[in-house]
Amino acid sequence: MSLFMFPKPPVKPRFPVTESRALPGGSRRQFLESLGLGFGSVALTQLLASEPSTKPIVAPHLGHLGPSNPHFPARAKRCIFLFMVGGPSQMDLFDPKPELNKLDGKHLPASYGNVNSQFLETDPLCLGSTRRWGRYGQCGMDMSDLIPQMHQHADTIALVRSCAVDSVIHAPAHYQMNSGRVLMGFPSLGSWVTYGLGSESQNLPAFVVMAQPQGTPEGGVPCWGSGFLPASHQGTLFRPGSSPIVNLASADPQFDRTRQRRILDYVGTLNRRHLGAGNSELEARIKSYELAFRMQSEAPEAVDLTRETAETRALYGVDNPRTAEFGTRCLITRRLIERGVRFVQLYSGGGPVAWQWDAHDDVNANHERMAGATDRPVAGLLTDLKRRGLLDETLVIWGGEFGRTPVSQKGSRGRDHNATGFSMWFAGGGIKPGTVYGSTDEIGLHAVENRAHINDIHATILHLMGMDHLKLTHSHEGRDERITNVAGSVMQNLVA
Amino acid sequence: MKCFLPQLDLKAKVCTLLGRTFAALWFVLICLSGGVWMALAETGPLDRAIATRASTSHWAFLPPRDPLRVSKSSGSAVAAANSIDGLVGDQLDRLQIKPVGLANKAALLRRVTYDLTGLPPTPAELKAFLVDNSGGAYEKTVDRLLASSAFGERWAQHWLDLAHYADSNGFELDADRPHAWLYRDWVVKAINEDMPYDRFLTLQIAGDEVEPGNQEAMIASGFARSGPFEIVSGNIDLEVRRNDELIAATSTVGSVFLGLTMGCARCHDHKFDPIPTADYYRLQAFFAGARHIETPIHSPEERVRFDFEKKRIEALLKPLETAKAKLEKPYRTRLQQAKEATLTGRERAIRALPREQRTPAEARLFEGISVALNVTWEEIAEEIAHHPNDHSVRESLKRQLYELGLKMPHPPAQAMSMMESEKTLPETWILRRGDTKQKRAVVSPAPPSVLLSTMGEASFNATFSAVDAKHSGRRLALARWLVSGQNPLTSRVIVNRLWQHHFGRGLVATPSDFGTKGSSPSNPQLLDWLACELIRHEWKLKSIHRLIVTSKTYQRASGEISRSGEKRDPENQFLWKMTARRMEAEGLRDSTLAVAGILNPKRGGPGVRLPLEPEVRDLIFTEAEVVDLWPVDPDLKEQARRSIYVHRKRNVHYPLFDAFDAPDMLTSCSQRPVSTHAPQALVMLNSGFAQQTAATFARSLLDHSPEVKARIHEAYLRCYSRLPTAKELRWTLEFLRTNPRTDLDRWTDLTLALINSNEFIYVP
16 A cells, blocks of 8 residues: 555544545545646545535545546536736727717716726726727627627627626736636636546646746736645646747757657666555656656647648638737647647736736727737637537637726726726637627626626636536635635526 | 454444534534624624633643643553653554564665755765764764754745745735845744744744844744735725735734634634634734834945945946937837827827816826827837847847846845834724725734633733833734743644654644644644643754654654554554655755755855746746846856755746645645656756756766766765665666767766656655
8 A cells, every 4th residue: 555645634534543544545646646647637526525524535536547527517628718918998899888989088977986996096087999899690799890800700609798806906816817816826717627627638738828928917827826726736838839848848958869768767767676565656756757758749749830731820810920929829729629638728918018908008009909919819719619619618718807997097098907897708618609698887887787706707617617616625724715715606697 | 453453443433423423513503603703793892701602622722731741551651762652652552553663774864864954964974874883873963963054944944834935025016025035044043043932933923022123033023924915006905905914914823823724714703613703803903013114134334335336336327228218219209200190180189288278187188198109118129120230239238237237236134024113003893704894893902712711811911011112012912822831722733843844744634724624633642742842841843853853753664564554554644654755846956956966055145046947937027128037146056055045936936846846935835735747757857957967966976986886886875875786786887888978978867867766856
């Protein structure tokens, strides 16, 4: 049996002897985890832990070698989160407000209530939208001219116009959009999903993040952190090129594959000698080296776009300098999804303000650049997923950490941050297509109908992926934590 | 023996059944009494007596009882030389588990050296220990290790995990804390000097009150503000921000010193522990006057020197900045003109209006239009990129500015204190659901009521005596109550933390949760004995370390198996053997540098930035135009400092530390997980750190001896604290002989393999 103790006994061993007998597999669990490359193959640890029970949370897994079963049949097996950093303007993309245009340049009428925003003055002026609008698809969904390629997908997506978070500051809002909390240190959605469902890929991480090459969002690495979940559930940064994962390629090119094979063989010889009989943790380490070796050839293949046709590359805008960067990441996303990656998060925006949707000074100039760089790639991704039959089982999410104010910031052409009413859309994976859910007031400031708080959004995403947000919990410092904290309900009208 | 197992099973079943019934009853009790507390919390008056009605019989809330003084029945406990062994042995006897024998001397030295210092023993230390056959050889070694500065450098990291110390603020700007290292160095020093734990605790909770004006005390008081803290501009709700500061301090103090998850009670009565919401706010009230204050602790001369040097550098920067502005000017003008051309008719009209004719709204729009006309650095950089000559001049100016900027002197030292500075203290309100807008009732400072009930109301003196005009003495009163000796948690919690780091798991497996939902102690008598022993030793932690590591229990072999142990306690909760452990991230890096012979023992000072993989460096967030956000010290010796002295940023993680489960420093970490996954292999095989250190290691082997066998022996001694077996020697010779590459490459391949092997990474 095991020579190694389980590092973090997750529940109180009230009666030590029984408990230890019921937990035969601390290290076995780790062994299983490592079989999934340590990118999180052990899952739904907490099915039985929603009440303070003495039942060991590890036990339900011991039968699994592959990905775990969801709580109920999943509509979506995988998820793509297109994160628009900085806060896209709902009034200029998805939520037309003729009333606002009438108020352009005037003080905000008191009847709309207070605007809570980061930089706004106390008596701000309204700022109308100068975009051209149309209604698209059979459902007649409103979209502006900033996203012409998305018009064809009006009947594909479900638009939620009533989203809300609790902070108007970037970093806390990034954390909340990802983890449900405005604080640092809680597990992100991708971590929870892979914790719950495990990995379908033996050679790639279960949770992949692709950041804007100019830099991470303000919230930084903790945006895709695993918090108190095991570190193997944190997002793995991927980037285009021959070495998509950090340290995948040798720092010194002199260490070629033959040389590395020899070294690994020698390590293997040493390790086998050192191995205690039946020591699963040490066995897992040996396996992890073999997997790392395999990954070095297989991960670059996943990002190799030369295998795609010219037509496909054009579909994503890879051939156009304006859209090439984001298009490349979208196309890699599809390839990763095909290879069993569970959760891919793509950040449009990061680093300098010019590379974020953070339109404080001039909303048109900013959004023309950001939408211009992403509209075709995003639409191309939806088209491609659809025609390959992947969209049905893939949930695609689009949105920022918050939206923007209907008023201008200090009289400029730009808008400040707005957390009380903004738009996101969802596609595929069990979503009711061609739906518009919720609404904001007449100027787009506050959600007034079917408010979709981030806790509700997370509950719905987990629901679509076959998990009950109340049951997907992890005990941490005396508390059963979940992504929805103490709130959240599934938005049933969004579910097909 | 044969009838033992079924009996145990039966007992276990009964226990489980009883346990579940008890849990159910407990739950009902909590729900019922929770309602009462909530009602009280909402309406006040806050009667402490009622809040303590919940179970006061939870083991951790009752004072520790020294088992050796209480009962004379435990025969072997008294007989054994070290009471740890007696108490462990009694339990093993009861469970009919036969412990394994002691580890061999080499393995033991490797274990205790890593455990106490985070480093492997050198071949010389190993030889000296092996030849010393005197009775006290091991004890002498333990004393040497406890006296070495490396001891504090290792054990301080355990403490910094709890404080969630880092060298930056976290959140959006993640700005550096240039003075945070003073606290880190203070912890190292305090541990090395064996500062009594009661003083260690008091200085960190109330340093400014116990020794006003003492610089070290002011540094120590920063404990509760070591975690992340958000600093942004704009419309910030100061009350919310202040509340966040207090939450951080209160929760950290509660979990680290008391082992209670007080934070849960901030929004609602604790679901499982008898901690009503009011108790959380009473604890918070101790900190009501304590604020984040930067106290200068440098001499006037240092200030003068700094100002002088700063001005000197600024004077050098000035002409470069002017040159850059001059170069950019035509581009800026052109871009500005292009922007002006896009102005709408209405915007032009507003701009044309004389100031006095503008309505307030027009005045605002006038300002707003100017904002839209601003030319950003991104636009200039993009525009200049089309003109190669100007572009290269600008890049060179940027580089010169950057390099000069690096020469800016380190700002003169300031303590990051948490201290009182005002006469009047703000009131502490119970907040409904933790919301600062929903104030319910005022509370005054008091320890958790359940503890007052078990310790007696008299244990806490609620009438504080002010230390001086600016110090209310509140936190000092809290500290004194914590270390009063009657406190059932303080001593247990800390000895359990020591035990945890020596054995991989605490006697209480949930080291920051001694509440009812935490683990029960696997050996309650042992925990209590250690707690009493700590107080008998005047809170000196080194004496507890010594007791632990000199026990037979600690010295048992890790590779041996006892049938009865395997059968009845496969997870080794009752310590019938030692459990081998994987090194922590910092220990792995330090040990790798040590075996390569280049670990720099330099102590203290500002954190060192290590080289960072480009994938990580390129993505560091900034909105500014910066040449390099991660200036690495070019001195390779600095890069080989111990990990405790490495600059740790909250939003930028070193892949090596990340892969090997170093905490993210965002929340207090009482126990690091140990995971096994492929990125660990990638970083240890492919990173510049692993490869370059392996090459240095190889070079030192080549220098060590002209003899191939002697080199192999040396390599094994450094990495494994043993010589190779005949078989291993044969394999290694074969591995070297068949390698077609250069001599250095051959030996580098060997050293890289050794630092990747399980025997190196696992401590026996």
